[in-house]
Amino acid sequence: MPVIVKAQGIVLNTTLFRETSLFATIFTKQHGKVRILAKGCRRPKSKMCGALERFNIIEIIFYKRESKDTYTISDATIIDDLPRIRTRPRAVNGALVLCEFFLRTLPNEDPDYRSYTILEGFLNQLADADDDHVKTLTFNCLLRALASSGIRPHLETCVRCNHAVGYDNATVDFSVSGGGIVCAHDHDSTVVPLHARTVQDLRAVYDKNDALLSEDTIADLERLIPDYLAYHLNGLRLNSLKQLR
Ligand SMILES: [Zn+2]
DSSP, rough: OEEEEEEEEEEEEEEOOOOTTEEEEEEEEETEEEEEEETTSSSOTTTTTTTTSTEEEEEEEEOTTTTSSSSEEEEEEEEEEHHHHOOOOHHHHHHHHHHHHHHSSSOOOOOHHHHHHHHHHHHHHHHHHHHGGGGHHHHHHHHHHHHTOOOOOOSSTTTOOOOOOOSSSEEEETTTTTTOOOOGGGGOOEEHHHHHHHHHHHHHHHHSOOOOOOOHHHHHHHHHHHHHHHHHOOOOOOOHHOOOO
């Protein structure tokens, strides 16, 4: 017997299927990431038309069958379609970065309330932010998403030997493979220099969520994050991150 499930979720991605249907991957608050088939939803009279758009926060009803990994949706209604993001290309791009991150890193059907809260909070903040803050907000939330994925960078002491790392210099060495800052004795071939301010900014992101990032920090993160994701998440490269403005 199929079980009927009601859930709140955020649409991460959609792909067209046949003439009138589509597949949608939805990050639900209650069940984690699920892939659903919306039959006939692209017909003009479908009630679901418009609800299954990327980043929409929606309520869905779907049939959960134990033996299948794709479910059939029976209803979808919009809770928030975030028009303040949709009309601004830079904000759309910021939203895509986090949606792509969760689309490609979350396991299927594993509830993750912490990550859900980060994404939902991010979309709401993005809707209120002006274009100049899209990048800082996106990196801030991506850094917190790293922590919820279990790969928070180590920023307190040398990640290899646990000794204190001095901040007298203008730069601090960060080992991509080690996943944190390193002292002079623990250099490896993946070390990149970061501004000392960057390390302080990153700590502030993890200590208090609303920290703003300086321009130098953002420039450092644009160099560091792609390699960090690829190294720690199985070669992950976020296409949307390359377009972030
Ligand atoms: Zn060390």
